[in-house]
Amino acid sequence: MTHPSRRQFVARTLGAGAALALPAIGRTQARPVLKAGDQKGGLRALLEAAGALEGVGYDIQWSEFPAAAPLAEALNAGAVDSGPIGDAPLIFALAAGTRVKAIGANRSDAYGTAVLVRPDSTLKTAADLKGRSIATNRGSIGHYVTLKAITRAGLKPEDVNLRFLAPADAKLALTQGSVDAWATWEPYTALAEVSGHARVLVSGRDLLPGLSYLAATDAAIASKRAVLQDYLQRVARAQQWSYRNVDAYSAALARIIGIPPEAAKLQFERRQQKWVPIDAQVVADQQGTADFYRQVGLIKQPLDVKGTFDTGFALAAG
Template sequence: MDPRLDPSRRKLLTQGIAAVTAAALPAFSLPARAQGRPVLKAGDQKGGLRALLEAANGLEGLSYDIQWSEFPAAAPLAEALNAAAVDSGPIGDAPLIFALAAGTRVKAIGANRSDSYGTAVLVRPDSTLKTAADLKGKSIATNRGSIGHYVTLKAVTAAGLKPEDVNIRFLAPADAKLALTQGSVDAWATWEPYTALAEVSKHARVLVSGRGLLPGLSYLAATDSAIAAKRPVLQDFLQRVVKAQLWSYRNVDAYSAALARIIGIPPEAAKLQFERRQQKWVAIDAKVIADQQGTADFYRQVGLIKQPLDVKGTFDTGFGVAA
């Protein structure tokens, strides 16, 4: 693993790989390799990518088979990429930096931008906290290295606080939600669809959103080995995702209903998180790379990675995004 990650985080990542490999059983699989057909091991976060493709009929006419593995957050997905348990998966800009600093051999092959409102620091509805500055001395639950972790650090530093002015507790989304509702933490930093779910259920309200703090970037990432061995498959898969995204914005109600059904959340939460994200796939251009470099530099500034990281080599620009 890369020395840019401090020893405790390298140990955590190493310990997680075996657990992820065992736990990330396929949530859905097309028939296993039949008559020599390639198999794409596709990672997903809370079923969102699979739901998008299925709702848009984007999996018809495949020349390869897909083995899906679902993860609750980016951190375990990154561990699965590191362990080659999956070939590709959707991952935010901040967790991708964390994975790369840990030595994961992975590249971003497609990029999208979205409104960052739903990446947010949440508090209970009855909380007396009003601004990010009020987080001083408070406890915040989030995933280590996640976009929730990132928005926490961005929010507190923008408010003139230091990272050590808050107590960050690293918990998976389900545990973080429980900790917030039970009052064992003061805030929960998370992302969609968890933010929309919390709002719709009235379990939490947004204290600080990522709007204006984050560049709103996320990626489809793939391992170096998968890019070398399955490039045409990955290219086809990416184009299907892009086309499905375009379909979804032409069919908001139908897609929101399908998303709610497939990933098991209330329809109003599915529609809320979808409509406000306004996600669009974009070319990996100089602006994308510069924004990603800014994320890496910020992680270095706050001590989450120990050495500078040049992000240019972590993109594969050979996967075109069709208009």
Template sequence: MTNRMPSASRRRFIAQGGAAATIAALPAFALQARAQARPLLKAGDQKGGLRALLEAAGGLEGLSYDIQWSEFPAAAPLAEALNAGAVDTGPIGDAPLIFALAAGTRVKAIGANRSDSYGTAVLVRPDSPLKSAAELKGKSVATNRGSIGHYVTLKAIVASGLKPEDIQLRFLAPADAKLALTQGSVDAWATWEPYTALAETSGHARVLASGRGLLPGLSYLAATDAAIAAKRPVLQDFLQRVVRAQQWSYRNVDAFSATLARIIGIPPEAAKLQFERRQQKWVPIDAQVVADQQGTADFYRQVGLIKQGLDVKTTFDTGFGIAAG
């Protein structure tokens, strides 16, 4: 057989040589290793709040890992995603976290924050004759099962001398619950920010009973046990970025509120109202945080939402420090 001269395209390939030829010659497992060189963090979010915060503050610059965002309308579907391993981490309130843990979700709180709980509230239509939580006896309240809206409803009626069975709970997602309230098919809607501020500023609802004085105002960044084991440095970096972004946001209220409104798609006045009154601050997971969370678990057991007592100490990972700033 005679030797043939390489074709023009073949000669160009050989001339270019180097990197292209090297990459082409790599076995499949080596190419996969290169593709996986940057870790992937699967981050859940509620109503775009966490992502909006980080984007507004420039908190996603210089990442050494990639983020795959998934947005959820409430904590319950986010908790389901954590349980399924569809996301590694996400923000979740104290009551929904209890509900998820009681259901067997393998997740821990790695960061804690406190905020004013006024925006976690039971809402009624502006023309409703109801004036207090005590008047909810025999009335219907829409909320997400196991949510902080569910929690504030029960806390408000118990504080008013009623029992859980004195009201009719209808478990609906936020959009459906709001529609049910505005159409008059339920008497009240129990929800949280930014839904509360949006309903107030749009004139669709007013606060009948707020969580201020009833709730500890705790929420968390939670992560699955699997993610903590495999991606601890990534989670540590992500948490610190969230903390720094929160500190930046309160130094730049107007700028952040405008960005928040644009990213999550609500009017600027609603974005600013819910942000300013929350006064959110990240705090160390200390004895008081654990005690307050235990109180929430005990209340859920008292009203029958969880069947067995829960020792919350084991549901925290205190190895993730909060940077001062």
């Protein structure tokens, strides 16, 4: 049975998510419906900018989320069929019993997954975070990069004061001085840099594998496999288009998600995203993330990640 708070969450999400059905092409009777979750600056903006939804044979109902944690909650509740999620949030979702699998893998430069501080902050290195307050989303890639950064600097999780806030609240807390740092991801990192509100203290480059996924619920995989296969291929083709049309895509991204063009281009160019096959290296990197979360006590039981991938989905040819 769905917990009352989860029902309320789903109702809010679907009410505020501006669910849209794409224009019907041909006969609309009995068309499949894909309930697609998204995060700010994510797949919808990419697909629309690339014109990659032309001729789609199913309807898409979009729900946008500010971070991976509420998206994972929606997946768990069955409010969405699929959505983009980082490696660390996926571990949290799976450890919580969410019946979901990764059907596509994406690698990128992890620089923009970072711990930010105010421009005038005296903090210079990760070691300087000892005793300081850091805002981030629990279970997010921001949470993950924080723990990676401080443990590499010889600190323990209890050496910092983590405050779990949504991105908008975390940004406000940093700019107002109620926290010392904010651990976040793109496009929030680029937006904070371009606006002059923050600088990067520690980036995720060399700390994180730069993996994210297109995840889908077990139920959707069972009942909408062909739809999910088509959707993944459209996303992969749209990404290939975006790197052939950097200026056009950056401008469209800025317009669609409502951020300055220079921030859109900065976060896009430095991420260098690429959809890749789910191979042994992807699985090994994801296992490393799970093992690290177990090591620092964020998940209580060991998690074998091999069963959390569905490798039967093909990527579009380059």
